[in-house]
Amino acid sequence: MRFLWSDVLRRCACLAAGLAFTLLAGCATVRNSDPRDPYEGFNRAMFAFNEGFDEAIGKPVATAYREVLPFQIRVRVRNFYANIQDLMIGVNNLLQGKPGAAWSDWTRFFINSSVGLLGLHDIASEAGLEKHNEDFGQTFAVWGMDEGPFFVWPFIGPNTLRDTFGFAADVAAAPLGWAIDDNATRYWMAGLYLVSERAELLDVTTTLDEAAIDKYLQRREAYYQRRRSLIYDGNPPRAPREPPPGREPRSDAAPQQAAPGAQQAGTSVPREPSNYGAVLAAPRGKL
Amino acid sequence: MGRSMNRVLTYLLTGCLALFVPQAAAAELTPPDTLVKDVTLEVLDIVSKDREIQAGNVQKVIGLVEEKVLPHFSFESMTALAMGVHWRQTSPAQKQRLTQEFKTLLVRTYASAITTYRDEKFEFLPLRAKPTDTDVTVNVRVVRSGRQAVDLDYDMEKTPRGWKCYNVYVGGVSLVLNYRTEFAAEVRKSGVDGLIGVLEKKNKQLAAGTT
Numbered sequence: 001m002r003f004l005w006s007d008v009l010r011r012c013a014c015l016a017a018g019l020a021f022t023l024l025a026g027c028a029t030v031r032n033s034d035p036r037d038p039y040e041g042f043n044r045a046m047f048a049f050n051e052g053f054d055e056a057i058g059k060p061v062a063t064a065y066r067e068v069l070p071f072q073i074r075v076r077v078r079n080f081y082a083n084i085q086d087l088m089i090g091v092n093n094l095l096q097g098k099p100g101a102a103w104s105d106w107t108r109f110f111i112n113s114s115v116g117l118l119g120l121h122d123i124a125s126e127a128g129l130e131k132h133n134e135d136f137g138q139t140f141a142v143w144g145m146d147e148g149p150f151f152v153w154p155f156i157g158p159n160t161l162r163d164t165f166g167f168a169a170d171v172a173a174a175p176l177g178w179a180i181d182d183n184a185t186r187y188w189m190a191g192l193y194l195v196s197e198r199a200e201l202l203d204v205t206t207t208l209d210e211a212a213i214d215k216y217l218q219r220r221e222a223y224y225q226r227r228r229s230l231i232y233d234g235n236p237p238r239a240p241r242e243p244p245p246g247r248e249p250r251s252d253a254a255p256q257q258a259a260p261g262a263q264q265a266g267t268s269v270p271r272e273p274s275n276y277g278a279v280l281a282a283p284r285g286k287l
Numbered sequence: 288m289g290r291s292m293n294r295v296l297t298y299l300l301t302g303c304l305a306l307f308v309p310q311a312a313a314a315e316l317t318p319p320d321t322l323v324k325d326v327t328l329e330v331l332d333i334v335s336k337d338r339e340i341q342a343g344n345v346q347k348v349i350g351l352v353e354e355k356v357l358p359h360f361s362f363e364s365m366t367a368l369a370m371g372v373h374w375r376q377t378s379p380a381q382k383q384r385l386t387q388e389f390k391t392l393l394v395r396t397y398a399s400a401i402t403t404y405r406d407e408k409f410e411f412l413p414l415r416a417k418p419t420d421t422d423v424t425v426n427v428r429v430v431r432s433g434r435q436a437v438d439l440d441y442d443m444e445k446t447p448r449g450w451k452c453y454n455v456y457v458g459g460v461s462l463v464l465n466y467r468t469e470f471a472a473e474v475r476k477s478g479v480d481g482l483i484g485v486l487e488k489k490n491k492q493l494a495a496g497t498t
Contacts, residue, residue, distance in 0.1 A: 075432055079433035122433040125432060130435075131433070131435045131436070207399045210396060214469045217468045217472060221465045221467070221469075222460050225465060228459065229458065229459020234438050234459060238424075
């Protein structure tokens, strides 16, 4: 694949035109009203814009990255960034009241940074220190912050309001941000990280696209399920089993949490409790 | 005396029957965690040896999935789960067609995911359930270097024909429940028949793209 700046410029122009169009089209039709997603028109427009950007730039660059670099090199790149992230994962574990997990994350960082050659090799995992997934969005949830409405931000993607603040905190606290003074180096590091992450997800997004009936709804539901699972460290309380086929289902599985006057969504995806703190204070169990 | 003796015997016998019959039945069924492990390892073994599958031959994987994996899934339960409250307003004929189309779509997705399988390590976690449970979750972890492990959770129900999977979670995201909003949106827009039509069209497109 050849890389041409004229090509990039042309794609950017197409994107701008596409954005203007989708904004108009998206705001005109708001289809399904889910109480979690009051700005669906705007969000659908932003989603379409992000998909366009990904189609035009994200996917081609990530595909080229995957074709040019051998698997072993890509794993080193991924490990390098993952190692640095362990620092803030530890901080978040501590903020969530899990000092044991935090200690494990920092031990990982010290082992991988030294024996693992600047994090290129994930020795700690082989030694049995498990990699965790924490961020400020999850910490805010554990602290009991309401999740707020759903937003799709340009270039950033789906976030609840809580995760938007979480994302801002993640970026502000990113170790590479404050460890590197030179702006150019910082941007190149961030760019490589984004390309590496997108390349990791190429297979997943292809499978998801094939499976989707309405991509926007699919990604929104997956986002909510995934975040919920992460907040509960992989053990979220399950909604009770639906009645098996043939028997009468219960009238509605969704707890009626919507404010009075808010439209009732036809969906019955289990809603998250608005206060994680109280829920998590109960049996956290398996850690 | 003889009559009360008889009664005691009857109690004892029924008691014994009650004790032994379920256990005898249970003994014939492969336990759910063993089942998941055996099927996963068998499929992975075939995939890791098959060059055509690694090259992305989806049709071949679909064949493999249909032979090895499908018998252990309950697609009617899956479809009911994805439909939620709308399952009630679905006629038996619609249920049958809907289940068929949803099954085709899920098999296709599953097969497409398998072709991307690289050398990840699978860990089979011990089952956290009582022997009397008829609805359990089997946990599998996929371990990769420098990444948090991905949890695969299989919700399984006990049926007379063995344990059947009715829901799969990947990294906490249920592949089945995730369809609920999309299904509900289609049903509201154009009814259950509309949804069946959308799925039929989607499956045809995917099949045409495979060749």
